[in-house]
Amino acid sequence: MRANYGYKDGSGEYFITIDTDKCNGCGDCVPACPYGVLGVGEDPYDPFHEEPVAFVTEAQRKKIRYTCASCKPYLTSLAGVQTEVSLREMKNLPCVAACKPGAITHSW
Amino acid sequence: MAEKKEYWRWLETRWTNPDIDLDGKEGKIITAGCDVGSVSSQAVVMVDGKLYAYSNMRTGSDSPDSAMRAMNWALEDTGLAIDDVRYSIGTGYGRVNVPFAQRTITEIACHARGANFMYGPTVKTVLDMGGQDCKAIHCDERGKVLTFLMNDKCAAGTGRGMEVFADLMGVSINEIGELSFDIDEEPPPVTSTCVIFAKSEATGMLKKGVPKNKVIAAYCSAMAHRIYTLLERIGVEKDFAITGGIAKNVGVTRRLFAELGLESLTSKYDTQIAGAIGAALFAKALVEREAKK
Ligand code: SF4
Ligand code: SF4
Numbered sequence: 092m093r094a095n096y097g098y099k100d101g102s103g104e105y106f107i108t109i110d111t112d113k114c115n116g117c118g119d120c121v122p123a124c125p126y127g128v129l130g131v132g133e134d135p136y137d138p139f140h141e142e143p144v145a146f147v148t149e150a151q152r153k154k155i156r157y158t159c160a161s162c163k164p165y166l167t168s169l170a171g172v173q174t175e176v177s178l179r180e181m182k183n184l185p186c187v188a189a190c191k192p193g194a195i196t197h198s199w
Numbered sequence: 200m201a202e203k204k205e206y207w208r209w210l211e212t213r214w215t216n217p218d219i220d221l222d223g224k225e226g227k228i229i230t231a232g233c234d235v236g237s238v239s240s241q242a243v244v245m246v247d248g249k250l251y252a253y254s255n256m257r258t259g260s261d262s263p264d265s266a267m268r269a270m271n272w273a274l275e276d277t278g279l280a281i282d283d284v285r286y287s288i289g290t291g292y293g294r295v296n297v298p299f300a301q302r303t304i305t306e307i308a309c310h311a312r313g314a315n316f317m318y319g320p321t322v323k324t325v326l327d328m329g330g331q332d333c334k335a336i337h338c339d340e341r342g343k344v345l346t347f348l349m350n351d352k353c354a355a356g357t358g359r360g361m362e363v364f365a366d367l368m369g370v371s372i373n374e375i376g377e378l379s380f381d382i383d384e385e386p387p388p389v390t391s392t393c394v395i396f397a398k399s400e401a402t403g404m405l406k407k408g409v410p411k412n413k414v415i416a417a418y419c420s421a422m423a424h425r426i427y428t429l430l431e432r433i434g435v436e437k438d439f440a441i442t443g444g445i446a447k448n449v450g451v452t453r454r455l456f457a458e459l460g461l462e463s464l465t466s467k468y469d470t471q472i473a474g475a476i477g478a479a480l481f482a483k484a485l486v487e488r489e490a491k492k
Contacts, residue, residue: 092343093347095349099428099432104432135305136305136308136344136347137343138481138485139484
């Protein structure tokens, strides 16, 4: 499942996508994120999924534009669009870099 | 003094399946789902995975109480009592406040499962327009979630926003959809995406002498467009189903279909009960899983 956490508002689109088919629940992304955006636990969207998966914590879902801006020094980080720079830099985000199976992507 | 008219008040519904006979209910798996949302609460009772009874009513100020009231109304005159229910699941915004539920499941999972039951296994895209959020879901033929997206940042595209707007216009929420087509030409949508601003924009239009139905049309079309842009992100695959209260508002849905170039399936049941149906179905699956252990 592709779980899109975040929102779209007047300024752009801010989504962190967790591919729960790739995620193995290892939890490496949780301490890697300096701002507590990610958590690992029971799959909230599939009650029959036995293994734990990563998700974006409830408290962060409506503000990742600002929280993640600290990890995204490029100019478009508050514009909510995917650019060549944001795509190239994505692999260097602490959360993405920590995830060996490559389950985490960002839309901006 | 004349009582103030409650324009926002939508129709509460309840239904019992006349084709299910509960004589000899022993051996039957009776499960329930209760969806407590910010605006409405639904209770669904299923017998062996078949829809037996449901209710849909307004959520009061107290969630546990709303859950109980919805459940009691669904059970009314059925001859069943809450103790006959083997397993209950709470879902929705107030899911942790369902006193009789054994566990909770998120509304995304429940809506996909419920839409699969209500609209059939061909449904691939489910749009739920609820009281205070909007969810777009892709699911497989068993109603399992493949992709989802939820927008709950702002109330503009939601049932609550529509209630506030009905009150402002002094038009019953049940008639808004039809009235929005009683116009000479389609106006441009209101530009504000925020309820507060959209409200003041609409008030401004009325003051300028724009006919009321046209203001309503402008609001409905803004809402349809907002939902359209949300759907764009995950894409819409046929078959398409809309659940939730706004599914009943043709002013929004028809404009959305026009933008999508696609219509949605219809159901003979109340579009607001999808989440509770999904919960009751999960309850049955959990009972069966327990039995196998
Ligand atoms: S970009 Fe930074 S703040 Fe955002 S989830 Fe990744 S590590 Fe956390
Ligand atoms: S690091 Fe990747 S695989 Fe591990 S829990 Fe986080 S998202 Fe899942």
